[in-house]
Amino acid sequence: xxxxxxxxxxxxxxxxxxxxxxxxxxxxxxxxxxxxxxxxxxxxxxxxxxxxxxxxxxxxxxxxxxxxxxxxxxxxxxxxxxxxxxxxxxxxxxxxxxxxxxxxxxxxxxxxxxxxxxxxxxxxxxxxx
Numbered sequence: 001x002x003x004x005x006x007x008x009x010x011x012x013x014x015x016x017x018x019x020x021x022x023x024x025x026x027x028x029x030x031x032x033x034x035x036x037x038x039x040x041x042x043x044x045x046x047x048x049x050x051x052x053x054x055x056x057x058x059x060x061x062x063x064x065x066x067x068x069x070x071x072x073x074x075x076x077x078x079x080x081x082x083x084x085x086x087x088x089x090x091x092x093x094x095x096x097x098x099x100x101x102x103x104x105x106x107x108x109x110x111x112x113x114x115x116x117x118x119x120x121x122x123x124x125x126x127x128x129x
């Protein structure tokens with residue numbers, strides 16, 4: 001895939017890493033946390049792309065229609081797959097551009113924390129690719 005500016009090549013992909021751990025128990029806990037204490041929920045990437053029980057419609061449509069390769073991981077999955085091999089340390093949540101050569105931050109935690117909607121994230125991503 002060719003792109004303008006910074007771009008993502010055929011071998012590269014966007015990696016979205018949530019500040020949450022995988023597994024059904026964690027998913028239930030996170031959903032409850034969103035309901036009962038949304039102001040203290042630690043993953044704004046989760047919050048802007050998912051409601052309490054399902055993926056937000058605008059985000060899902062963007063993701064499904066995009067030509068970009070995307071990978072979605074929880075922080076424990078990312079650490080198990082990559083951190084021990086490469087020694088990466090990121091503040092989660094984060095959106096990375098990943099390739100065989102390593103990772104580059106596309107959207108940092110502090111930027112994600114300021115976003116309020118899936119549309120804001122979509123504009124940020126498309127503006128940087």
